Amino acid sequence: MMLETSQEAKLQPTKEYPPQTDVNNNVEEVTATTDALLPFYDGKSILVTGGTGFLGKVLIEKLLRACEGLSALYILLRPKRGLTSEQRYREFVRHPVFDRVRSKTPQLLSKLVCVGGDISLPLLGLSERDRETLQERVQIVFHVAATVRFNEALAEAAVLNTIGTKQLLELCTGMRQLQSVVHVSTAYSNACRREVDEVVYPPPMDPERFIQCVQLLPGEVIGAIAGQLQGAHPNTYTLTKAITEQLVAQYADRLPLCIVRPSIVTGAVAEPYPGWIDNVHGITGIMMEIGRGTISSIMCDERCTMDVIPVDIVCNTLIAAAWENAHTTTTPVRVFNCTSGQVNGIKWHEYGRITQSCAVRNPTKHVLLYPGFRFRTNRLMHKLVELVLHFLPAYLFDTLVRARGGQPIMARLARRFQRAADTGEFFAMHEWTFRNDNLRQLGDRVRRDRAGGSFRCDVTGLDWEAYIEAYMLGIRRFVLKDDMDSLGPARAKLRRLLWLKRAIQLVGLLLLYYLCALVFYPGGV
Numbered sequence: 001m002m003l004e005t006s007q008e009a010k011l012q013p014t015k016e017y018p019p020q021t022d023v024n025n026n027v028e029e030v031t032a033t034t035d036a037l038l039p040f041y042d043g044k045s046i047l048v049t050g051g052t053g054f055l056g057k058v059l060i061e062k063l064l065r066a067c068e069g070l071s072a073l074y075i076l077l078r079p080k081r082g083l084t085s086e087q088r089y090r091e092f093v094r095h096p097v098f099d100r101v102r103s104k105t106p107q108l109l110s111k112l113v114c115v116g117g118d119i120s121l122p123l124l125g126l127s128e129r130d131r132e133t134l135q136e137r138v139q140i141v142f143h144v145a146a147t148v149r150f151n152e153a154l155a156e157a158a159v160l161n162t163i164g165t166k167q168l169l170e171l172c173t174g175m176r177q178l179q180s181v182v183h184v185s186t187a188y189s190n191a192c193r194r195e196v197d198e199v200v201y202p203p204p205m206d207p208e209r210f211i212q213c214v215q216l217l218p219g220e221v222i223g224a225i226a227g228q229l230q231g232a233h234p235n236t237y238t239l240t241k242a243i244t245e246q247l248v249a250q251y252a253d254r255l256p257l258c259i260v261r262p263s264i265v266t267g268a269v270a271e272p273y274p275g276w277i278d279n280v281h282g283i284t285g286i287m288m289e290i291g292r293g294t295i296s297s298i299m300c301d302e303r304c305t306m307d308v309i310p311v312d313i314v315c316n317t318l319i320a321a322a323w324e325n326a327h328t329t330t331t332p333v334r335v336f337n338c339t340s341g342q343v344n345g346i347k348w349h350e351y352g353r354i355t356q357s358c359a360v361r362n363p364t365k366h367v368l369l370y371p372g373f374r375f376r377t378n379r380l381m382h383k384l385v386e387l388v389l390h391f392l393p394a395y396l397f398d399t400l401v402r403a404r405g406g407q408p409i410m411a412r413l414a415r416r417f418q419r420a421a422d423t424g425e426f427f428a429m430h431e432w433t434f435r436n437d438n439l440r441q442l443g444d445r446v447r448r449d450r451a452g453g454s455f456r457c458d459v460t461g462l463d464w465e466a467y468i469e470a471y472m473l474g475i476r477r478f479v480l481k482d483d484m485d486s487l488g489p490a491r492a493k494l495r496r497l498l499w500l501k502r503a504i505q506l507v508g509l510l511l512l513y514y515l516c517a518l519v520f521y522p523g524g525v
Contacts, residue, residue, distance in 0.1 A: 042069030050145030275474020293369030302349035
C-alpha cells in the first residue's frame with residue numbers, strides 16, 4: 001500500500017471498545033477514554049516491548065510513577081546470557097532507575113508483569129496462555145524494541161526491526177480492547193532526505209518483498225546484496241527502520257497506530273534524575289571520553305545543527321502520543337518527529353565547547369589526559385591525529401601495564417570508540433530539517449491539560465549549557481560510578497595533567513624548532 005505524502009490528516013472518531021474481560025471471562029470495569037491525560041491511563045493495561053533498553057526503562061519508570069492509576073504493565077522479556085525471562089525480570093526490577101519509585105511508592109512495582117517472549121521468534125515466542133492474556137487485557141502498546149546497532153548485519157537488523165514489528169502488529173490485531181499503539185522509529189529513517197516531514201515516505205523496497213527476501217535467502221546471499229538494498233541509506237539501521245515505517249502504515253486501517261521518531265536520544269533533563277544515563281553508546285561514550293581526555297579529534301562539520309533529544313522528553317512524547325492517538329485515528333498514519341533542531345537547535349561547535357568546559361570544571365577521577373579536542377572535516381588530518389594522539393598513547397600505556405602484570409585495555413577502548421565515532425560520522429557531517437508541526441500541536445495540547453507540567457514534549461526554552469553540565473555529571477555518576485567526593489582530588493589530578501600537557505607541548509615546539517634549524521641552517525646547528 002502506497003501512502004500519500006501530504007501532511008493533511010483525516011480525523012476519524014475513536015472506536016468504541018467493549019468491557020475488558022480476564023481469561024476466566026470475568027468482566028472488569030474499564031475507565032472510558034477521557035479528554036484528560038492522566039485519567040486516560042486509569043485502569044489501563046499496557047504492553048511494552050524493549051523495556052530493558054535505555055529508552056524502555058525510562059518509559060516504564062515514568063508510567064509507573066506518573067500514571068499510578070494504570071492496572072498492569074506487561075513487559076516482554078526474552079531469555080538472555082543464560083538467564084530465563086523470570087530471572088532477568090527479577091534483575092530488572094532491582095535496577096537503580098526504579099530507586100525513586102522504590103523509595104516512595106514501592107507498591108507500584110507490583111503492577112509490572114513479566115511476559116516471556118522474544119521479538120525475533122515466530123509468534124514472538126509467546127505461550128498460548130500469555131498470548132490470550134495480552135489479547136484479552138491490553139489496551140495500549142508501546143513498541144520500543146529494536147536493534148540500534150548501526151553496523152548490524154542486514155539479516156539480523158531485518159529480523160529485529162521489521163519482522164519482529166510485523167509479528168507484534170499481528171498480535172495487536174487480536175487485542176479486543178486496543179485503544180492505541182505507538183511505534184518508536186527514528187528521525188533518521190529518511191536519512192537520504194535533507195528535509196523530513198511528519199509523513200511516511202515510500203521505502204526503498206516493499207516491506208512484504210523485503211521480509212520474504214530475508215526469510216528465504218541464505219544469510220551470506222543477503223550480506224552480498226546488502227549494499228545494493230541499502231542504496232542511499234548510511235546503514236542497515238536506517239534502512240530497516242524506513243521499511244518498517246511503511247509496514248506500520250499498512251496496518252493503519254486495522255489498528256489505532258501512530259509513529260514517534262526521536263533523533264539522537266541522550267541523557268535525561270530531569271527524570272528519573274537529571275543527567276540520568278546507563279550506557280556509553282553513541283554520543284554518550286564520546287562525551288565520556290572527551291571528559292577523560294582520550295579523544296583529540298572528531299570527524300564532524302561543527303557548523304551543522306546537531307539534533308539530540310533528552311530521553312525523558314521522548315518518553316513524555318510517547319505517553320502523550322498514545323493518549324492523543326486513542327482519541328482520533330488518522331489517515332495516513334500520524335507521525336511525530338521528536339526532534340530539537342527546529343525547536344531549540346544547537347550547533348555542534350557550541351555543544352563541543354560546553355562539553356569540554358564541563359569536563360574541565362567537573363573532572364572525573366578516571367581522567368587520563370587533560371581534555372582537549374577539535375572537530376575536523378579533513379579525513380587525512382583526522383586519521384593522523386587519531387594515530388598519534390589516540391592509538392600511540394594507548395599502545396604505550398598498555399605496554400607499561402602489561403610489563404607490570406596488569407590487563408591492557410586502552411588499545412581496545414581506543415578501537416571501540418573509533419568504531420563508535422565512525423558509525424556516527426554520517427550524522428555528524430550532515431544536517432537535517434525535521435518538520436514537527438504534529439509534535440508542536442501535541443505539546444500545546446499537553447500544556448493545556450492539567451497534567452501538562454509533568455509531560456513536557458519538546459525542548460522549547462531548554463538551557464543547553466545547564467543541560468549538558470547535568471548530562472556530564474550524570475555520566476560521571478551513573479556510568480563511571482564516580483561520586484562528588486572525588487571532585488577535589490580529580491581537580492588536583494587535572495592540574496597536574498595540564499602541566500604535563502604544557503611540558504609536552506613545549507618539548508614538541510623545541511623539537512620542531514630544532515628540526516627546522518636542521519633543514520634551513522644545517523651548518524649553524
